[in-house]
Amino acid sequence: MNAETTHFEPGQLQRFLDSDLTDAEQLAAERHLEVCDECRQQLHQSAADVTWWEDASDFLTDDEFEIVGTASNAIGPTAMMSQSRQSTADDAEADAIPTDIRQIIAWLDPTDDPAMLGRLGGYEIAGVVSAGGMGVVLKGFDRSLNRYVAIKILAPHLATSGAAKKRFGREAQAAAAVVHDNVIAIHGVDESHSLPYLVMPYLRGTSLQRRIDEHGALSVVEILRLGMQTAGGLSAAHDQGLVHRDVKPANILLDGTTERVLLTDFGLARAADDASLTHSGVIVGTPYFMSPEQAEGAAIDHRSDLFSLGSVLYTMCTGRPPFRADTSWGILRKVTDAQPHSIRDLNPDIPQWLCEIIVRLHQKDPANRFQTAHEVADLLGQ
């Protein structure tokens, strides 16, 4: 029998699918499939028609709406995939790597350096630091300057939104123009294979969020020091006409040894808004530190950041955010309508005058707040 030219007979196709052929027949059939597109199509068709094939790919791939916490989730298709990958030796490295990160790695340019994952622009990529809803952070090495950098890439699914991409670039450029001790430096903004990314110093340290999670409320001296630096960083950005929009403890980094405050992610919340409006309908971010005008969708200016700063100070004082509820809606409603619980009830060590500063920052009407971050920085620095 000539494998190249002999097509499947109707019954044979069925028996082939049933693995019901002799070894010789089986081998011949497989050899025929090597070359015959017609029989491949027939085989596919008799396994399941085309909508099934489309559905399989669509349904078995994880998307952005995976529910967490159901029994079936623990052994979902992705987990099945990693299990099956474990057995192939040359894939062992890829085991623990989630799909979105694999995508990013696949999209890097090849490198000559075996210790590196790939190249991006002028950087050798040493590893993946983290991944989240908005993108991936890579650890890169800049050969020309002999230093490590953190490279933040807009997630491919967000990059399909032109508005988000433009915004990402524009806000990053604006943030790059802010030079201040308490604002993270941006080495550069660029684009590779039409995914925008920004390059920042790679630092060791923690964030205010983690600090509060681990140690609870901070001492008054610490609150004043970190609060003053945060307000200082904000005022430098505001002077450039840049509103942060997402001031929260997770965006306040504490540099390794000195614990100097470094504000990060200026304006990126806005890029995410654009993407979610045009792409997925998902709200990015947590509303705990939003201002009332943000919650209501009203126009915002730099004074929105001051409300958020008030919430950050409150969290440093008490170890918990001021407006809390079980659902995002509940939180938003409290942000717009409710007064937070008195700080001194929760932590009597906080002096009254500091509480008053926070109350002033928490005014629902921006006109009743402090008007500039400078003022707040000065007050906290006294």
Place this chain on the structure above:
Amino acid sequence: MDGGFADNFFNSTGFCVKYCHSIRVTVQEKDLNGIPDTQASLLIRVKDPLDRDAWLDFSDIYRPVIYRMARRRGLQDADAQDLTQRVLTSVAAKMGDWQHDPERGRFRAWLSTVTRNAIIDHLRKVKPDVAQGGSSLIQQLKHLPASDEATHSEIQRERRRQLFRRVAEDIRSEFGETTWMAFWLTAVDLTPVADVADQLKRSIGSIYAARSRVMRRLRQRVSELEADFDEC
């Protein structure tokens, strides 16, 4: 790699990583039977042990269906979980109305109808009562409501997604490692067959054979289950 700094740094734009996590924990806590406690509390409403198994099976399929539909309408994780729970609670509450029938499939069909109505009912209420104006996050939630027809077909498609996943889990063990990989890499990840043949060190023909065999099995099992869940 020491990523302490950068972890947080990234999370700052990630999807409410910190706080959603704490909300999720309550959903993930398990009782002694390994059932997440929210499901366990729903189970208490279901008196008949036979029905309990059926209910578990059933809510496993529908929970992600409802959650996805809620997320797609702009709800955040916690709110979507919450809505899912409310829909399932309302369905569980109706289970007492069920007249026992020896045929288990009928129970599912009846439950599917009840659930469909509950989903349509609850999703219709997804209209936040917040201030008008602006182009905010909140605005996008005020999308035009879908027709009940459209919602119905969305439910069916989402349920089909869950059935695919359930079946893929179930039949996974019926196939050898390489066969399953051949299917997954080519049919799900859409990697070209030639590349997968290379990677798995198999002939192209055997990759075609493997993926088709898995697909046929998948189709058979999903079709059976789907008929079972079809509404009356």
